Amino acid sequence: MCGIAGFVRLDGMALSRETDRRILRTMAQQLAHRGPDDEKTFLWTNVGLSFRRLAIVDLATGAQPLRSDDERLALICNGEIYNHLDLRSRFCSSQHFRTASDCEVLLHLYDRLGLAFLDQLNGIYAFALLDKRRQKLILCRDRLGVKPLFYYCDANVFIFGSEVKAVLAHPNVKSGFHWAEALSYRNSMNYPDRDRKLSSFFENIYQLPAGHVLEIDLASGAQKARSYWDPRSIRRDAEPAQDESVYIRRYRELLDDAVKMQLMADVECGIFLSGGIDSLAVARLASRHKAIHAFTVLSQSTITNGDAPTACAAAKFFGLPSHMVLYDWRELDLDPSLWRKIIRQVETPIAGAEQFYKFLLHAHARKRVPNLKVMLLGSGSDEFNGGYSKSAFNTPDGPSWAEFEKNLRYRDRESLLHRSGDWSAYANASLDDEWLISRDFLAEQTGAPPYDGAFDAYRDIYRHMLQMYQLWHEDRTSAANGVEARVPFLDHRIVELTYLVPKALHEKLFWDKAILREAMKPDLPDEFRLRPKTPFFIGEDLRYTRRLLYNLLCAHDNALLEEALVELSETARVVNKDVLWSLFKKLPDDPEYANVDMVLDLVNMGLLAAMGRTPLEACAWEGPLPVTEVAIDDWSAWRQKFGISLVRRAPTLDRDSVLCFADGIRIVCSEAGDPRLKEDGDYYILRHNALEFALEPQLKPWVRFLRHVDGAQSVAEILDEIGMSDAEVWKHLEEAVEYNVLCVVSPPEAGAQASWSAL
Known part of the structure; x- marks a missing residue:
């Protein structure tokens, strides 16, 4: 893993050894984290290259740029060629290698096979290859886009880099934050669209798509991009269909x-x-x-x-x-x-x-x-x-492949409607899951070929x-x-x-x-x-992760929000400052903190817009890591001893605390046939007869605990009586105290029981 950057004068004018080398070093410095082990720059006529190295293979001699023996070819590459030894033996056994680097094989393969050599690679890579004889600079990105590559182009210069900040560091780049792209991305990302462009979130800066190669003619400045790999072109009839066990x-x-x-x-x-x-x-x-x-x-x-x-x-x-x-x-x-x-x-x-x-x-x-x-x-x-077939594109209750296919057909149609602009009543009319206006017609308007099946649309997304x-x-x-x-x-x-x-x-x-x-x-x-899929950190306790983000926004007197608002409401005038402040202040009103992602997204946009204006400004954080490593020999023992401390936050609440219900709290059980509530037998918390919290079915242990809250017994006494552990109820205790459902009383107060009834 390394960092690459560079630029080409499209008018053919030679670069300045002093000025342009300084620019290359500035660009490389923006990538220092990607390659802390070495830095090199390289100039040839109107081409400049810079490289930062993270030494992983061939620590001693693998420095870049790599050059062919005749100096005709030069290469900088971010990535790894996993099959380089096999390629050496198959194609380059007679060639002289200067290093043991996996990337050097690219020079010899190109010399022998031209760009057809890309078909032979197994790896992750983004590289720039200079061919002096053919007067070409070739940029390439691996098949799936594991390694990044961004570029900017105007009439005078073509600039590229592993990260946006390296491109922004070139003085010719005129770019601002792309607000429209950023604000619309979450809404559009789940729609299949084979031709959707890859945004950088900065104006006039683009990503080279995965599986693409871009050639720049150094004499004329002409550019030609093409795809060299697309799995959609693989024909299923290229070989006989096999039994599932073979696959x-x-x-x-x-x-x-x-x-x-x-x-x-x-x-x-x-x-x-x-x-x-x-x-x-x-x-x-x-x-x-x-x-x-x-x-x-x-x-x-x-x-x-x-x-x-x-x-x-x-x-x-x-x-x-x-x-x-x-x-x-x-x-x-x-x-x-x-x-x-x-x-x-x-x-x-x-x-x-x-x-x-x-x-x-x-x-x-x-x-x-x-x-x-x-x-x-x-x-x-x-x-x-x-x-994601059972989760993102299905129903939470009773997911099925049929529902998955139905959902993908809907997403496909929505994507076509977005692109065709046809939001008329005709296009949206349907009967029994069949639309009035055909998918074929909509596809024809956008030039989108039909998908062979739902899973093909899924993969495009x-x-x-x-x-x-x-x-x-x-x-x-x-x-x-x-x-x-x-x-x-x-x-x-x-x-x-x-x-x-x-x-x-x-x-x-x-x-x-x-x-x-x-x-x-x-x-x-x-x-x-066979363990069911569980999205990273998402689940029953997602609220705690969201609270972490909320605490981040609150830190140092709301410093991040204040800083972002300068860009959002003053410089860029994107949002209504008062509305954003109100959204932020209301976050704690919801126990799930559901809107924290929206507020944080906007803060991020403001921070990135500021970065676009001052791309060379470094971040000052060099503090100690706020995480610690925990040794766990026996999970059950650790979980019981330490796990509940992750949610313990009310300083007045401990095992000796005596609890009572807050004023106006009533806990109700829904009856069969009640149209207002989801399921009969579920429990709900009302405050002054207004529905405030639903107690999900999996919270029955918590309901058992609540039934024993009487304003006299301590937490420990209740747990002993009903035979429960701290870990089973503690996080619910904390939330109940925080949201004023339960109160810690001292001394115990009489008559503190909640009423229990059917609703």
Whole structure:
């Protein structure tokens, strides 16, 4: 993992050794975090290249730019060529190699095969290759877009870099924050659209799409971009359809080979072990090839949704050193400058808890194991194995493949309507799930070919989203800490295999990632292999993660909000300042803090807009990491002893506290046939007869506790009487006290029981 940047004078004028080299160094400095081990610049006539190196393979001689023996070719490359040894033996056995670097093989392959050599690569890469004889600069991005590459072009200069900030650092760049793109992205990202462009969130700065190559003629300034890989072009009839067991076996073989190849490193490797099937599969296979470290987020959310205990058990089962990294939302030092640094590094407004968790997890991993520079991830499995088929594109109750297909047809139609502009009553009229105006007509208006099936539309959504979200932030949060993120599930051979699966087998193999779960049957116990998908940190206790973000916004007298408002309401005049303040102040009124993401998105936009105006301004945060590592030998014992402390926050509440109900509180049970409530037998909390909280069915232990609150017994006495542990009710106790449902009384007050009745 490295950082590349450079520029071309499109008028052919030679670069200045002094002025332009200084610009190249400034651009490279913006990428210092990506490559802390070395920096080089290179000028040739009207081309300038800069490179920052993170030394992972060939630590001694792998410096870049790399050059051919005749000096005709020069290369800077961010990434890894996993099959470089095989390529050397097959195509370049007679060639002289100056280094043991995996990237040097690109020069010799290009010299022999031209750009057709791209078909031979297995790796993650974004590179710039200078061909002096042909007067060409060639930019290329790997097939799935694991490695980033941005560019800016005007009449005089073409500028590129691994990150937006490197492009912004060039004095010719005229760019501002793209408010319209940022404000509309969340609304549009879930619609299939094969031709959707990749935004950078900055005006006039673009991403080179995954699987694309761009040639620049150095003499004329002409540019030509083309796709060199697109899995949609894979013909399912290219080979006879196979039995599902054949695809499962081939999937297992390819995944094992991909994991083995991606452990290629002369440094230590780790894995983010979340507790889901994706990271469990990679960890299991990796543990058989190399000693690696496992790192897991330990928070109230990951404890409750089962990720943390599963990851803890799996690390022990696989024999991996386990690093459980504690994020205590009450105790974290949430310095606003830390978030400014994270936003500056990730360069996207769609940033929140996931980026916060992963940035600090990478930082802790690098500090804990200083020679660790490679981190394996489970990203890419959901996108091509159907991981969201039961959740994002289905009904919460009784999800099915039929409902999945129906939902994708709806999303496809919505996308066509957006693009065609046809929002008339005719286009929206339907009967029995069939529309009045045909899909074929709408597709004709937009030039969109029909999808062969729902799963094809699903993959189009996520091939785009991978580049705009998952791979974007996985790259930035790792690179910010001098770590390279690697993604075995995005080995192009695995992706191509999923495209070869005939439509008739889609439901069998891609419903809830069946192809992966079946492939790992020989390797994982069922408790790991069949564990239901749980989105990272999302679940019953999502509210605690949202409170962490709220605390971040509140830190230092709302410093982040105040700073963002300068851009939002004064410089850019994007939002109504009073409305945003009101939204922020009302966040604590909702126990779930549901709108915190919206407020944080707008704050992020303001911070990025400021970065666009002052791209060279560095972030000052250099504080200690606000997370700690916890040693856990016995999960159950640790959970009982320490787990409840993650939610304990009311200083007046402890096991000796005596509780009573606040004034006006009434707890009711709905009766059969009551039209106002969801299910008969469910419990609800009313305040002065107004419905305030619903007690979900899984909260029956909490209801049992509430039945014993009488203003006389202590918490400990009630727990002993009903035979419950602290951990079963404590977070609900804390919330009840915080939201004035229960009060801590001293001395005990008589007559403090709530009324219990049917509604």
